[in-house]
Amino acid sequence: MPPSRLKRLGYDDLAILEREDDLGGTWHVNRYPGLAVDIPSSTYSYSFEPNPHWSRLFAPGSELKAYAVHVADKYDLRRHMRFDTVVQGARWDEESSTWVVTLEGGETVAGRFLLTATGFLSQPKAARHRGHRGLRGHGRAHHPLGRRHRVWRASGSASSAPARRPCRLIPEAGQGGRPPDRLPAHTDLRQPEDGRQGARRRARRVREGAADPEGHPPGRYVDPRAPHGRRSAALPRPPGGQPDRQAGVRGAPQAPGEGPRAAGEASWPDYDFGCKRPTFSNTYFPTFTKDHVDLETTTISHVDANGIVTEDGRRADLDVLVLATGFNLWDTNFPAIEIIGREGRDLGKWWRETRFSAYEGIAVPKFPNFFSLNSPYSYSGLSYFTTIETQMAHMDRLLKAMNKKGSSIFEVTEEANTEFLDRMTGLLGNSVFNAGQCSTARSYYFNQHGEAVLLRPTSTLSAHREAVSFPLEDYAFSNA
Numbered sequence: 152m153p154p155s156r157l158k159r160l161g162y163d164d165l166a167i168l169e170r171e172d173d174l175g176g177t178w179h180v181n182r183y184p185g186l187a188v189d190i191p192s193s194t195y196s197y198s199f200e201p202n203p204h205w206s207r208l209f210a211p212g213s214e215l216k217a218y219a220v221h222v223a224d225k226y227d228l229r230r231h232m233r234f235d236t237v238v239q240g241a242r243w244d245e246e247s248s249t250w251v252v253t254l255e256g257g258e259t260v261a262g263r264f265l266l267t268a269t270g271f272l273s274q275p276k277a278a279r280h281r282g283h284r285g286l287r288g289h290g291r292a293h294h295p296l297g298r299r300h301r302v303w304r305a306s307g308s309a310s311s312a313p314a315r316r317p318c319r320l321i322p323e324a325g326q327g328g329r330p331p332d333r334l335p336a337h338t339d340l341r342q343p344e345d346g347r348q349g350a351r352r353r354a355r356r357v358r359e360g361a362a363d364p365e366g367h368p369p370g371r372y373v374d375p376r377a378p379h380g381r382r383s384a385a386l387p388r389p390p391g392g393q394p395d396r397q398a399g400v401r402g403a404p405q406a407p408g409e410g411p412r413a414a415g416e417a418s419w420p421d422y423d424f425g426c427k428r429p430t431f432s433n434t435y436f437p438t439f440t441k442d443h444v445d446l447e448t449t450t451i452s453h454v455d456a457n458g459i460v461t462e463d464g465r466r467a468d469l470d471v472l473v474l475a476t477g478f479n480l481w482d483t484n485f486p487a488i489e490i491i492g493r494e495g496r497d498l499g500k501w502w503r504e505t506r507f508s509a510y511e512g513i514a515v516p517k518f519p520n521f522f523s524l525n526s527p528y529s530y531s532g533l534s535y536f537t538t539i540e541t542q543m544a545h546m547d548r549l550l551k552a553m554n555k556k557g558s559s560i561f562e563v564t565e566e567a568n569t570e571f572l573d574r575m576t577g578l579l580g581n582s583v584f585n586a587g588q589c590s591t592a593r594s595y596y597f598n599q600h601g602e603a604v605l606l607r608p609t610s611t612l613s614a615h616r617e618a619v620s621f622p623l624e625d626y627a628f629s630n631a
């Protein structure tokens with residue numbers, strides 16, 4: 152959505168390159184049954200484009216996709232989009248002061264600015280089992296499964312809206328048993344008609360300019376530190392003692408022993424609440440009590456044309472193997488493509504050889520005219536939309552300042568970047584990530600350096616305040 156903000160600033164010559172065959176990102180690619188947002192839908196939308204049509208408190212994936220289509224059409228973004236276009240890399244060309252983007256097939260596209268919006272959860276984690284591509288009919292499927300299918304679901308548990316329709320067999324990740332996250336009680340509701348009417352009124356007021364389009368509805372600016380950011384700060388902690396690890400699940404109706412004992416024993420988390428993004432479900436644990444469901448925690452050895460073989464030599468023939476093995480954030484993402492900046496600095500290598508850093512979660516030194524939306528310390532809320540709107544505000548301030556100065560190039564200074572990294576590192580000191588027990592969580596928050604650098608350890612409000620007031624001296628401005 153930053154394109155709409157860029158258009159408002161007068162940048163209309165845009166190329167939006169997308170490897171899929173349509174827009175929607177996460178909500179176009181993921182279409183499994185039961186897919187839904189895991190935070191209230193009213194917060195999962197742009198403040199300037201409220202959606203009065205959510206049918207549920209936690210809207211289904213199809214509505215999120217429809218919302219993305221609506222926004223793209225309304226802001227006339229489709230004409231800038233090129234689908235089925237895989238970006239391989241981008242290089243800053245010092246001579247022409249442009250970014251040269253290379254596409255699969257060799258074509259190049261040049262532009263003054265580069266903005267990567269390749270998503271955190273967009274590069275699938277390849278299954279590690281031998282042979283899974285050999286299964287008959289291997290491919291990507293979006294269709295509901297029939298009741299008679301014999302299904303194995305090789306999975307973790309951090310997916311949003313954990314599968315509501317039980318699979319026939321649900322083995323754990325098959326990679327040594329990754330425990331699922333805690334699943335406190337979940338209340339999803341149909342949006343009552345009067346609620347939708349209120350939302351319609353608000354949307355109308357925004358449309359007519361009566362409401363501040365940037366005014367966030369209540370509940371938008373929640374402090375992400377409370378539920379899963381700096382959790383240990385929010386947990387009851389006796390002086391000098393450890394945080395209460397069970398505080399996040401107290402009252403959860405589905406603790407092991409209250410039904411799904413066997414599955415519970417095998418899968419009850421042994422790490423602190425907050426190490427992973429919590430998922431909410433009333434049906435996850437009860438699924439394991441169903442007659443036609445088994446939990447298998449033995450590692451999958453390999454897959455052949457007819458089914459799977461576990462490491463202890465047992466085999467199971469099956470019709471469908473669902474690889475719900477998640478996403479790879481830290482090996483093939485961050486960044487998702489090769490990006491070479493000034494003096495040949497390779498972003499991916501630099502992050503891995505030094506530390507992952509990005510000033511205010513959006514800019515990197517030696518990468519002029521570059522906005523990296525999926526950056527360390529960028530995620531500043533429970534809803535991705537608070538993150539993206541904070542980044543839009545940052546871009547707005549920066550580009551306006553650059554234009555006012557009559558400059559054409561911005562670049563964040565090394566000093567500002569280092570100061571920001573030091574500040575974030577300090578704030579993380581008392582978080583659950585550093586002070587808690589996360590070593591067994593296999594959480595995607597942690598990178599290969601063992602640092603949890605995905606979430607910005609400040610409130611969303613303070614992130615937004617900084618986006619509209621950061622010192623402009625933190626950037627160097629120049630001309631081509």
Ligand SMILES: Cc1cc2nc3c(=O)[nH]c(=O)nc-3n(C[C@H](O)[C@H](O)[C@H](O)COP(=O)(O)OP(=O)(O)OC[C@H]3O[C@@H](n4cnc5c(N)ncnc54)[C@H](O)[C@@H]3O)c2cc1C
Nearest residue numbers: 169170176177188189190237238269270272273311534535
């Ligand atoms: C199942 C699921 C549920 C989620 N639920 C929530 C939720 O409840 N709340 C929440 O805040 N967040 C949730 N998320 C996170 C979600 O990804 C973000 O909220 C949001 O959709 C990110 O938007 P994005 O446009 O930045 O990235 P994405 O939606 O991931 O889009 C990135 C796009 O970049 C494209 N791309 C990547 N690499 C290339 C390349 N090399 N060349 C060309 N195109 C490329 C991809 O095809 C994709 O379309 C969920 C994610 C998943 C997977």
